[in-house]
Amino acid sequence: GAVVSQHPSRVICKSGTSVKIECRSLDFQATTMFWYRQFPKQSLMLMATSNEGSKATYEQGVEKDKFLINHASLTLSTLTVTSAHPEDSSFYICSARAGLRTGGTEAFFGQGTRLTVV
Amino acid sequence: AQSVTQLDSQVPVFEEAPVELRCNYSSSVSVYLFWYVQYPNQGLQLLLKYLSGSTLVKGINGFEAEFNKSQTSFHLRKPSVHISDTAEYFCAVSPLMNSGYSTLTFGKGTMLLVSP
Numbered sequence: 001g002a003v004v005s006q007h008p009s010r011v012i013c014k015s016g017t018s019v020k021i022e023c024r025s026l027d028f029q030a031t032t033m034f035w036y037r038q039f040p041k042q043s044l045m046l047m048a049t050s051n052e053g054s055k056a057t058y059e060q061g062v063e064k065d066k067f068l069i070n071h072a073s074l075t076l077s078t079l080t081v082t083s084a085h086p087e088d089s090s091f092y093i094c095s096a097r098a099g100l101r102t103g104g105t106e107a108f109f110g111q112g113t114r115l116t117v118v
Numbered sequence: 119a120q121s122v123t124q125l126d127s128q129v130p131v132f133e134e135a136p137v138e139l140r141c142n143y144s145s146s147v148s149v150y151l152f153w154y155v156q157y158p159n160q161g162l163q164l165l166l167k168y169l170s171g172s173t174l175v176k177g178i179n180g181f182e183a184e185f186n187k188s189q190t191s192f193h194l195r196k197p198s199v200h201i202s203d204t205a206e207y208f209c210a211v212s213p214l215m216n217s218g219y220s221t222l223t224f225g226k227g228t229m230l231l232v233s234p
Binding site for chain 1: 159160162163164227
């Protein structure tokens with residue numbers, strides 16, 4: 001399957017600072033990227049969907065000013081957690097999907113980022 | 119809207135025993151169905167998927183699942199598990215759309231615990 005690389009895998013930051021998480025599709029062009037949040041022992045919660053070159057669509061209850069998503073190229077999307085607080089500590093996972101015309105009917109997942117805000 | 123129910127939050131099993139992880143879904147439209155596996159502190163890996171055709175789907179690592187439309191189920195099975203199968207397993211659905219896959223709705227996950 002295709003490879004999606006997410007970086008960093010772990011990050012610890014101080015409360016009030018911002019953290020950027022990168023999601024790259026290494027061997028395909030990702031028309032659409034998805035950002036999920038996963039709480040301990042729970043399922044994945046979709047935060048937002050981004051299409052290359054467009055503004056991200058956020059799910060209800062997700063603060064767009066707090067979780068900034070940029071999908072500036074077909075291989076890179078970034079999630080920036082602004083002014084992070086301890087309650088933002090979580091496991092964040094991205095997934096990427098190619099365009100339908102290039103056979104993109106499956107989403108591939110990154111390895112996740114463990115964010116700890118102290 | 120779609121919803122996915124994984125009836126068991128945890129399934130303990132001995133090595134080399136068979137296992138079934140249950141998944142039921144609800145949807146007003148036709149769906150694609152998936153099973154993913156997640157190892158600790160890692161992302162999700164696709165085990166198998168049902169799009170159309172044969173209702174028995176074979177995936178990686180010896181897993182298989184059967185789509186039952188009348189029971190709206192997509193249970194995952196393996197005839198003989200290994201210690202290395204210990205992980206969290208997620209069932210997911212996606213509504214059929216002309217533009218391809220839509221977003222995935224996940225179940226809450228089932229932790230498979232394989233002991234010697």
